[in-house]
Amino acid sequence: MSGVGIDAPGSTQLFVGNEAIARGALEAGIGLASAYPGTPSTEIMESLIPVAKEMNFYAEWSVNEKVALEVAAGASFAGIRAITSMKQNGVNVAFDFLANLVMSGIGAGLVLVSCDDPSALSSSNEQDLRNIAKWLDIPLLEPATFQEAKDMTKWAFDLSEELNSICMIRSVTRIAHARGNVTLGELPKKEQKAHFDSICPVVPTLPKFIPYPSAWLHSQLHAKLDKARELFESSPFNWYTGPEEAELLIITGGSCWLYSLEAVKALKLENKVGILKLGTIWPLPRKLIELHLGKSQKILMVEEIDPFLEGSIKELVADLPSTTPHHTFYGKHSGHINAYGELNPDLVIQAIAKIMDLTYESRPAEYSKKAEEVPFTYMPPRIMTFCPGCPHRATFWAIKNALRLDGRDGFVTGDIGCYTLAIGPAGFFQMRTMYCMGAGAGVANGLGKLGQFGFNQPVLAVCGDSTFFHAAIPALINGIYNQSNFTLVILDNNATAMTGFQPHPGTGVTGMGETTRAVDMEALCRSLGVQVEVCDPFDLENSTATLLEAIAQDGGPRVVIMRRECELVRGRRDKKPPYKVHVDPDKCMGEACGCDRLCTRVFGCSGMVWDSESGKATIDETICTGCGVCADICPQGAIIREAV
C-alpha cells in the first residue's frame, strides 16, 4: 500500500494537508467517502480513491455536494463511518440537507470537510465556513499543521459519535495544498457490518433519522454543543505559548497560527507576546479562553476572512463579570488585520508593530521595489487563457461570431468551470454573468421571460458537462416548464476538467475507475422535449451556423451540445497531436494582410506567436497541441495543418 494508505504506524510521511486529512479518515476506519471536486478540496478524494478497493471502503465522485453529503449520511445511518469533502461553495449546495441533518443526529461517525479559499484564489467568493458551524450548531475543528490535519480528522469521527452529530473540519488553501511531516497512526483492521436501525431511542414510534420533533431536537442540539464545549476545554488541539503575563495576547487558529508564530519570532517578542492557538473553533472553549484573557489587557485576533473568533470572543467576554479596565481588542474591527483575503507573516508583523508602537522593516525598501519590478522585467506578459487546443476557445469563437452576426446584442450567462475564463479575452469577453454552478442556465430563465418588456436580446446560457449534471438540469426543466426563451450550450469535454479531469455521470466511468452506464445528456435533453443539436466546436462554420439557428428561434429553451474532449485528456492518452501545424511564410502577409493579426491578437491561442522580426505569425511548436483550428481562421489560408 502506498500513498495515504501506507501501513507503517510511527513512520513520518511528507503529506499535503489534503492527504493528511485523507489519512486521518483512513485511521478512523471510514467505510465510505464521497465528494464533488472543487479546489482546494479535491485531493482528499483523489488520494482516497487509489486505496479504496484495497482498504475495502467505497469512494465516489457524487453528482454534486448535496448528494455527496446525503451519500455519506446514508452510510452513517447504517453504522458505517463516512467522510465527505468539498470546497466552501459546495457546502452551500449541501446546506439544505446539512441544516436538517444536524437536527436528527447521525449513526456512525460522519465528518464534513470544507476547504475554504481565503483570497478566493480558485473560487468565486471567499466565504468563511466557520460561520455555518456557528449558525447550524455543528462542532468544527480547524488544523494548523499537517499532523493536526490527520489527527483532528481521525478524532472528528470519535467526536461525531460521542456527540451524535456531524462534525466539520475546516481547512484552507495553505493547509490543503502545502506539505509537511505527518507521523502515522494505526490503520484499523476490523471488518465492518452495515445495518440500518431506524428506531428512535426516544420516541420508538418515530423514525430516527428525521429532524422532528424539531424544537425538542433543537434543545438537544444545544446540549450536544455544551458537551462539545466541555470536551474542547481540555482538547490537546488548543494551547498557549508565551509569558505568564503578556503585553499582548494573540488568539488565533489554523494557518494563521503559523503566521503569528513567525511574526512574534521575527519581532523577537517571545517574552512579551503570548499566543493562544485554538483548534476547536466551534463551540469555543469558554473557560480556556477566559483563563488566557487574564494574561493581557490587549488582545489581537489573527484570522482570515471573517472576524469569527473576534466576534465570538467578544460575545463571550460580554458574558463575563465586568472588569476594569476592560480589554482592548485588536483585529478586523480595529483595522489592524485585513477584513478580507489571506494573511501572511508580514501582515501580522505590521499589526503587532502598530499595536506595540514598533518599527519593523521586513526588507529594505530598495530591495522591495526591485523585487516588485522583477515579474514585469524578466517574464513575458501573460493573460489568463485557455490551454492550446482547448475546445472552449473554438466554442466561444463560434458563440462570439454567432452573436455578432445575429446583431441583437445577445450575450452569454455562465457559471463555474474552465470556461469561466470567457469573462476575459480567452473567450472574447462573451460571458457576461458568472455566479455559481448552474447559475448561467438559471439566470437565463429569468432573462428569457422578459419579452413583454421589449427584451429581444438573445440569451445564451453555457454550462460544462459536469456542471450540467450538477446543477443545470433543474434550470433547463424550469425553462421548459415555463417556456423561457434561451439557448443552453453544454460545453461537453467529457471531464470535470478544471479540477483535474474527474469523471462524471456522462463519462461512463466511476470515481473508482469502473465502467458504468453513462448518462446520455443528449437523450436526457431530448426526453424533456427540447430540440438538441450536437456540434464539434472545432468545426467553426457548422458550430456558428447551428448557434445562429438556435438563437434565432423563439419559445422555450433549446440545447446545443458542443462536444469535443478536453485537450489535456486527449493529449495524455494519445501522446501525439492530430495535426502538425505550421505557418507558410509565403502565404502569411503579416502586417500587409489587413487581418490586423487576427490569429495572435484576437484568437489568442498561446500556441501562436507574432514574430516581430519577420513581421509574420508563427507556431510555437513546444506549445501547439496540433488541434488545427487556427487554420480555419486565417484569412489567407497561411496556417497549414497536416495530419500526423
Added chain:
Amino acid sequence: MDMKVKDSKELLTEVIDAGLCTLCGACAGGCPYLVSYKGRIVLLDSCTISQGQCYQYCPRTYTDMDAISQQVFGTPYSGDELGTTKEVLMTRSTDVCIKESAQYGGTVTTLLSLALEEGFIDGAILTKMSDDKTPSVFLAQSREELLQCAGSNYMACPVLQALNRIPKDSEQRLAVVAIPCQILALSKMRQEPPQDRMNIGNVKLVVGLFCTWALSPDGFHQFLKKNLDLPQVTKFDIPPPPANIFEAYTLSDKTSFPLDEIRRFVMPACAYCLDMTSEFADISVGSVEGIEGWNTVIVRTDIGAQLIEMAKEKGKLEVDTLPPENLAHLKEASLLKKKRALHEIITKSGDRKNLLYVGLQQSIIDRLLA
C-alpha cells in the same frame, strides 16, 4: 462629413449604424472582421488599423465626385441629369434564349456573353438568385452561367465583397455588373487601388444598372417567403408606372403586390442616393418606359462604345435611338432623384453645408437645390 480616411469602428458609427449603408460589400470580404450577413454588414471584432480600406472605399464616406469623374472620364463631374454620356440608345438582344430569361431586353447578358466570347473578359461578377430567391454574388465564366444570373429580384446584394476575395495574384479579367452605389465604391477602388489585394486593373468592364432603390434582403425575403412558394417563382417585375405594382411570376401564375407594400422594405440608405443611372459605369442599362422588351442603354466610355458597336456589328443586339420623350422622361426622373436625395441628406445632417458623403462643386449643389 470628414474627408479623412478612418477605421472600421468609425465606418460602423458614421455609415452602418447611421443608416447609410447600401450593402454594396466594398468593406466586406477583404478582412476577417467585416462580413455581410442577412442584409447587414457586421463587425465581428475590433480592428486596430486606423485608416481602413473598408472606410476608404465605402460609397457613403466622403467622396470627391470630381476626382472620381476625372479617373473614369478624364473630366470633372458635370452634374448633368444622366452624368457623362456618349450616347443614349435603345437595345434588345437578338438571342432567343437570352430574351426568354431576360428582365427586359437582355442587353446585359448579351453584352457580357459577347465579351466572354471575344476573350475581352474571363468572367463577370454579378448577382444570382438561389432557388429560394435569396440574392448572392456569383462569378459567371460561361454563357450558361450568365444565363443563370439573368433577371432581378430588386434586393441589395454585397457584390463588391466578391472583388475583395479575389486573390492578389489572380490574372482573371473581369466585368462587374452592379447598381449605382456599388459602382461608386468600385470607382473609389479604381481611383486608389487596393494594396495587397486583387489587381483592380483586372476589372475591364463595368456595367451599371438603373436603380431607384434596392430592397433589404432580409426583411423583403422574409416577406416573399411568407407570401409565395419561392422555388416556383420564375421572375419578379416592377412594371412601369402607372401600374404601381410588384409582380411575381410562376410558370402558370402571377401574383401582384401593391408597390407601397414593397416600399416598406426599401433600404433606408437609398433615400440618400443621387445616382439613378450608374453614372460611373462604362455602360448603364435599364428598362424603357412604355416599350416592352427593350433596354435603355447609356454609353459612357470608349470601352462601352466599342462593345455596343461590336454587338451591333455581330448582330447580337438590335440598336435603335431612344425616343426623345423617353430620354426627356429619363432625365427628369434622374434629376428628381438627385434633388430628393440632396434634400434628404440635408434633413439628416441638419446643415446645408454638411452633405454627408457627397463631395460636389458648390455650383452643382446650388443648381440641384434651386
